[in-house]
Amino acid sequence: MTHEIIHxxxxxxxxxxxxxxxKGCANLFTSGQLGINPATGELPEDFTxxxxxxxxxxxxxxxAAGGTMDNVMKITIFLTDMANFPAVNTVMQQYCRAPYPxxxxxxxxxxxxxxxxxxxxIASV
Structure with a gap:
């Protein structure tokens, strides 16, 4: 199976x-994304x-792979402090809508x- 690199x-x-x-077989697998601003290369101090x-x-x-956030089927989130769980839920709801992935x-x-x-x-695109 071949796959396409997305950048x-x-x-x-x-x-x-x-x-x-x-991307391969209509599935897109993103690497983990930190909160780094691509324009500045900086990581904000504020968790949200x-x-x-x-x-x-x-x-x-x-x-960039031709999809939208509606195509996302699975999200994995890594937190260094689970006290931020409610805040990340609030942010996720700004990018994903019901029915949620x-x-x-x-x-x-x-x-x-x-x-x-x-x-x-992971998205289907």
Missing amino acids: TDKAPAAIGPYSQAT EQARQAFENVKAIVE ARSCFAVAALPKGGAVEVEA
Whole structure:
């Protein structure tokens, strides 16, 4: 099976040996997106701003592959502090609408660049 590499300048460039996303058999798999602003390369200090930007980055990648957030079937969220769970739920509702995609949310010890949240998605495009 072959797959297509998806890249957009509207999301941060990969900071390691991976692609922003891959697409194959109508499925798109994004890499985890931190809340890094692709224009500045900066990570906001505020959790809600990081979460919003992480979802913006996922959205930009899904759109670069020809889809919309309505095509997202599964989201995985990584948090360094589960106290931010209510805030990330609020942000997610700004990007996904009912019926919501399936989702997993995990607490992790740390994220790259000192991020507080990372979001990845699987979409059908």
